[in-house]
Amino acid sequence: TQKVVSGGSGTAVTAIPEKGYRFSRWSDGVPTVSRTDINVTKDHMVTAEFVPAVPEKILLDKKKITMGVKEKVTLKAGIQPDDVSAKITWKSSKSSVASVSSKGVVKAKKAGTATITARTSNGVKAVCKIVVKKAPKKITVKGAVKTLKRGKTYKIRYKLPAKTASYKITYKSSKKSVASVSSKGVVTAKKKGTAYVTLRTFNGKKARIKIQVK
Secondary structure, X not given: OOOOXXXXXXXXXXXXXXXXXXXXXXXXXXXXXXXXXXXXXXXXXXXXXXXXXXXXXXXXXXXXXXXXXXXXXXXXXXXXXXXXXXXXXXXEOOOOOEEEOOOOEEEEOOOEEEEEEEXXXXXXEEEEEEEEEEOXXXXXXXXXXXXXXXXXXXXXXXXXXXXXXXXXXXXXXXXXXXXXXXXXXXXXXXOOEEEEEEEEEOOOOEEEEEEEEO
């Protein structure tokens, strides 16, 4: 409630919705969420009108995945606006190639392509392309030994056999105090010494590289 001298102006008011709702308009038709009434000459009462908020967009953390047969990858979905919650259903265009669970877990079944669709009840959707190849029988690293100066970094490069894939490649250093390695395969030389970084595919195939720090 505001008291205004005739001909004067009120103070700014902003309509703030509760979670799960969004502002629609003021009862007198004003569409802006904030308002300031000016040149007020008579009693005037307005109320803010709200409507249930609905999903407007789905954001997937991946747009394309290339994976090996029997590999599993989880898709994560976010809804916009951020304050809206809604159930998401998942569907594969070709379950014989790649299936998807109710929680967005994609499982590669055989070589081929498929599209995974995430959808809300009001029809908002997002898709991710899935390319499935054979599981690798080996993994090789470019360069058996890499010498680095302390403080320098190096991105490990690897190769899988033709027509094979492993979406997930893990990296592990035998001596993190000498050379650490990130989840993306970037080695950081920390102190003088020797460490071995092991790469592993989703199906357990391994290769390693020797890191010498000067």
